[in-house]
Amino acid sequence: MPLVTLREVCADAEKGGYAVGAFGVQNLETIQGVIEAAVEERSPAILIVSEGAIKYAGLKPITEIIKALAEQAPVPIVAHLDHGPSFEMATQCIVAGFKSVMVDASHYAYEQNVAITRQVVAMAHAVGATVEGEIGKIGGVEENIVVSDAEATMTEPEEAARFVQDTGVDAVAVAIGNAHGLYKGEPKLDIPRLKRIHDAVKAVAPDCFLVLHGGSGTPDHMIRDAIAAGVSKINIGTELKLAFVEGIRETLEKKPGVDDPRHLVAPARQKVKEVTRAKMRLFGSSGRV
Numbered sequence: 001m002p003l004v005t006l007r008e009v010c011a012d013a014e015k016g017g018y019a020v021g022a023f024g025v026q027n028l029e030t031i032q033g034v035i036e037a038a039v040e041e042r043s044p045a046i047l048i049v050s051e052g053a054i055k056y057a058g059l060k061p062i063t064e065i066i067k068a069l070a071e072q073a074p075v076p077i078v079a080h081l082d083h084g085p086s087f088e089m090a091t092q093c094i095v096a097g098f099k100s101v102m103v104d105a106s107h108y109a110y111e112q113n114v115a116i117t118r119q120v121v122a123m124a125h126a127v128g129a130t131v132e133g134e135i136g137k138i139g140g141v142e143e144n145i146v147v148s149d150a151e152a153t154m155t156e157p158e159e160a161a162r163f164v165q166d167t168g169v170d171a172v173a174v175a176i177g178n179a180h181g182l183y184k185g186e187p188k189l190d191i192p193r194l195k196r197i198h199d200a201v202k203a204v205a206p207d208c209f210l211v212l213h214g215g216s217g218t219p220d221h222m223i224r225d226a227i228a229a230g231v232s233k234i235n236i237g238t239e240l241k242l243a244f245v246e247g248i249r250e251t252l253e254k255k256p257g258v259d260d261p262r263h264l265v266a267p268a269r270q271k272v273k274e275v276t277r278a279k280m281r282l283f284g285s286s287g288r289v
Contacts, residue, residue: 001070001071001073001074001075001076001077002067002070002071003066003067003070003077003078003079003097003098003099004044004076004077004078004099005078005099005100005128005129005130005170006046006078006080006099006100006130006132006170006171006209006233007130007170007171007207007209008076008078009044009046009076009078010170010171010209010232010233011207011209012044012288013044013209013232013233013285014209014230014232016284016288017227017228017284018227018283018284018285018288019212019223019226019227019231019232019233019234019283019284019285020043020044020045020046020078020232020233020234020283020285021043021045021046021215021233021234021236021276021279021280021283021285022046022047022048022078022080022082022211022233022234022235022236023045023046023047023048023236023237023240023276023279024048024049024050024053024082024235024236024237024238024240024241025047025048025049025053025062025066025240026050026052026053026056026057026241027056027057027062028065029244029265029266029268029269029272030240030244030269030272031047031062031065031066031069032069032269032273033240033269033270033271033272033273033276034047034240034272034273034276035047035069035070035073035077036273037273037274037276037277037280038073038075038077038276038280039073039074039075040277041277041280041281041285041286041287042075042286042287042288042289043075043280043285043286043287043288043289044075044076044077044078044285044288044289045075045076045077045078045276045280045285046077046078046080046100046233047066047077047078047079047080048080048081048082048102048235048237049062049066049079049080049081049082049093049098050081050082050083050237051083051084051085051089054089054093059092059093059096060096063079063093063096063097063098064097066079067079067097074289075289076289078099078100079097079098079099079100080098080100080101080102080132081093081098081100081101081102082102082235082237083102083104084101084102084103084104084120085103085104086103086116087103087116087119087120087123090103090120090123090124090131091120091123094123094124094127094129098129099128099129099130100129100130100131100132101120101124101129101130101131101132102131102132102133102134102173103116103117103120103131103132103133104133104134104173105117105133105134106133106134106135106136106137106173107137110159110163113133113134113135113163114163114166114167117131117133117163117167117169118166118167118168121133121167121168121169122168125168130170130171131169131170131171132169132170132171132172132173132211132233133163133167133169133171133172133173134172134173134174134213135155135159135160135163135172135173135174135175136153136154136155136156136159136160136174136175137153137175153175154175154176154177154190154193155174155175155176155193155197157193157196157197157199157200157201158200160172160174160197160200160201161200161201161203161204161205164201164204164205164208165204165205169208170207170208170209171208171209171210171211171232171233172201172208172209172210172211173211173212173213174194174197174210174211174212176189176190176191176193176194176197176212176226177189177190178212178213178214178215178218179214181214181216181238182216182217182238186219187214187217187218187219187222189218189222189225189226191222191225191226191229194210194226194229194230194231195229195230197210198210198229198230202230209232209233210230210231210232210233211231211232211233211234211235212226212231212233212234212235213235214235215234215235215236215239215279216236216237216238216239217238217239220282223282223283224282227283227284234279234283236275236276236279239275239279240272240275240276243268243271243272243274243275244268244269244271244272245268246268246271247265247267247268247269247270247271247272248264248265248267248268250267251263251264251267251268252264
């Protein structure tokens with residue numbers, strides 16, 4: 001089926017009491033792994049494409065691969081720009097065929113964050129696309145995004161509500177102790193804070209959805225608590241990268257003389273598929289389509 005918007009899958013998730021996984025993809029095999037898992041699990045899926053993935057694969061090639069495989073899939077698929085750094089990149093992705101983008105201006109002062117995000121919202125909404133913004137600073141490392149522990153700041157419920165009102169975003173990523181990349185220890189998500197953020201945002205924008213970044217490595221019980229507190233989209237990136245590399249490493253260890261690239265990447269694709277399937281079941285999105 002054709003690509004859908006973030007709003008479409010998140011609205012269903014909120015009604016159903018589950019979350020939709022947003023899975024980081026970089027190439028043909030990771031895209032295949034995620035979409036194959038979605039079809040087999042009868043689950044919606046969000047494919048998140050970073051600035052780094054776009055530089056690696058090219059915007060048009062990676063978009064066309066996602067569109068072609070999504071059109072063959074009988075489940076809703078979202079192509080979503082992850083941590084878009086600018087209005088220009090968000091525009092380029094929507095022109096290329098994305099129905100959803102994230103603009104991340106959270107490293108700026110509040111007023112500039114609002115101004116940049118609102119500009120993207122106006123552009124995207126004019127053509128029927130949806131926008132995710134971010135308020136608060138999520139710590140950790142993800143490709144070109146580096147936020148130290150000292151710089152990371154928790155999202156304040158009142159500021160989140162104000163941000164949503166001021167920008168008109170369809171979804172907002174929040175900082176509640178979550179982090180990009182691998183956690184140094186066991187993460188401690190502030191679920192009571194998340195509940196307050198949810199209530200504050202819904203009071204002013206009932207159609208805005210909450211997003212949890214840094215889902216990789218988060219204990220299952222915390223994921224379930226976050227969904228119960230109102231999260232509708234959960235990002236998984238690092239675990240898929242690690243799974244892909246593990247698949248290649250295992251193949252080389254078992255068959256060091258392999259000379260066909262397909263024999264390397266096929267097992268890696270299967271590893272991505274397995275992780276994706278497990279996350280869909282954890283998030284409660286399996287069997288929803």
